[in-house]
């Protein structure tokens with residue numbers, strides 16, 4: 001790696017224009033620096049920071065984008081109330097070696113005549129793809145746009161949004177985008193709840209109940225290791241969530257790459273549930289264990 005970035009000392013450079021962002025990145029690349037990119041919607045927490053720290057450890061310079069992407073929210077979803085606090089985000093980033101914070105406007109990402117969408121099938125079908133129609137089209141479209149504005153060597157995503165990592169990886173492979181997708185582990189609260197910007201919506205009672213999501217996943221992992229079949233594992237996850245008063249959207253064990261039926265590869269347990277007006281998702285990877293029966 002090249003010498004440590006001045007950002008470690010001076011703090012990040014704040015960039016709004018995609019043209020300026022791209023020029024900055026290309027100049028750094030031309031100077032031989034390896035660039036890591038962490039796309040976010042802001043409301044930064046320790047999960048985001050873990051991606052940034054990983055990028056900083058593996059790259060010479062790090063770019064972080066903060067953009068609440070309207071096209072990945074459905075009409076009834078929380079776009080309007082999604083937490084936005086750029087000042088707090090910048091304070092959160094301090095000392096983590098970020099060189100650029102890129103915060104484009106909605107008009108820059110989606111100019112008036114905007115008419116292009118990236119539609120991914122395969123891993124975008126089912127689960128979040130079914131429950132949030134258009135969500136992954138919004139994600140793929142904005143991530144593809146961000147990869148043009150921020151032409152980094154590597155982009156860091158959280159395993160927390162497992163299906164999203166499969167969708168982005170599929171898009172990158174299918175379109176031949178010149179970026180390496182790196183998936184980082186999920187950061188959790190001490191009781192197991194996955195960190196999420198949406199946890200701030202939870203009432204104290206719902207916050208306590210929310211731990212049942214990670215408990216259901218731990219239960220799935222335990223059963224998986226004993227050789228249990230998939231259907232009873234899924235039922236056990238559902239029962240654990242329901243007994244905590246969570247409205248279950250899904251509780252499933254699927255192939256971790258295709259998100260289709262488990263064959264002989266690694267599997268993933270996926271859960272999504274509703275607590276009051278808050279919807280949370282979580283997942284846990286399960287090791288391959290040979291031929292599986294349902």
Ligand code: AMP
Pocket residue numbers: 039040041042046047048050051156157158159160161184185186187188194195196197
């Ligand atoms: P978001 O701001 O929710 O779009 O998330 C930005 C990135 O941070 C995505 O790649 C997420 O998967 C990742 N992320 C969110 N929560 C966590 C977490 N608890 N641990 C690790 N990464 C996370």
